Amino acid sequence: MTRAIVRTDPTETFLPFSTFGRLFDDMFGRNLLRGDDGDRLLAPALDLVEDEHAVTVTAELPGLKKEDVAIQFEHGVLTISGEKKQETETKDEQWHRMERRYGAFYRAITMPTGVEVDKAEATFADGVLTVRVPKREEVKPRAIKIK
Numbered sequence: 180m181t182r183a184i185v186r187t188d189p190t191e192t193f194l195p196f197s198t199f200g201r202l203f204d205d206m207f208g209r210n211l212l213r214g215d216d217g218d219r220l221l222a223p224a225l226d227l228v229e230d231e232h233a234v235t236v237t238a239e240l241p242g243l244k245k246e247d248v249a250i251q252f253e254h255g256v257l258t259i260s261g262e263k264k265q266e267t268e269t270k271d272e273q274w275h276r277m278e279r280r281y282g283a284f285y286r287a288i289t290m291p292t293g294v295e296v297d298k299a300e301a302t303f304a305d306g307v308l309t310v311r312v313p314k315r316e317e318v319k320p321r322a323i324k325i326k
Contacts, residue, residue: 249305255290262284
């Protein structure tokens with residue numbers, strides 16, 4: 180059984196608003212946010228799955244190496260951050276179109292209570308970061324036999 184941890188947006192149920200939102204996302208890029216200083220920040224797409232054994236976060240970080248990514252857990256919040264640096268070698272090249280985004284990225288995910296952060300594992304392969312945080316035994320569901 181899979182349970183959703185993320186809250187849904189109530190405006191998604193209204194067709195005109197959701198259509199406009201998708202149009203806006205398509206035009207300006209879904210993962211584009213503005214920082215305090217006006218710079219663009221990337222918010223990588225991620226999946227969050229909870230089962231009876233663990234909570235697993237999978238984030239798409241194309242073009243990055245594991246050295247470019249930092250993972251931190253503090254006060255019940257898992258934070259994934261880092262920076263995608265722009266390649267700047269442009270001798271006699273002229274730019275016609277630039278769609279790839281560069282800059283700092285940051286995602287914070289509130290974890291459910293009862294996870295064992297000390298036993299968390301993170302892997303990074305082919306631009307995909309996977310963080311698996313197991314649950315404590317006392318919060319795992321148990322079957323009770325009927326006598």
